[in-house]
Amino acid sequence: MIQDADTSEVLMLGYMNEEALRRTLTSGEVWFYSRRRQELWHKGETSGNRLMVRSVWQDCDSDTILVRAHPLGPVCHTGNKTCFFRELTEKDAEA
Numbered sequence: 001m002i003q004d005a006d007t008s009e010v011l012m013l014g015y016m017n018e019e020a021l022r023r024t025l026t027s028g029e030v031w032f033y034s035r036r037r038q039e040l041w042h043k044g045e046t047s048g049n050r051l052m053v054r055s056v057w058q059d060c061d062s063d064t065i066l067v068r069a070h071p072l073g074p075v076c077h078t079g080n081k082t083c084f085f086r087e088l089t090e091k092d093a094e095a
Contacts, residue, residue, distance in 0.1 A: 049073030
C-alpha cells in the first residue's frame with residue numbers, strides 16, 4: 001500500500017516481490033513487481049511521476065508493506081492524484 005507521507009491519503013496498491021522491496025529500500029524510490037508482465041517496474045519510469053520513499057512499514061504478520069512516500073505528480077495511470085477516486089455506494093451493490 002502506498003500512502004502520501006504528508007497528507008496520509010492512500011495513493012495506490014501495488015505488488016512487491018523481494019527484489020522490488022530491496023530496490024525500494026536501497027534506492028529511495030518505489031519499485032513494484034508486475035505479476036502480469038512478470039517483471040520489475042520502477043514507478044514513474046515512463047511518466048516521471050515517481051514516488052520518493054519517506055518510510056517503509058510492515059504489519060504485525062509481516063505480510064503487508066506500507067510505504068509512506070512523497071509523490072512527484074499524479075500517481076494513477078488515469079492522471080488522478082490517487083487510484084482511489086471512485087466511491088462505491090449502495091446503488092453499486094445492486095448492479
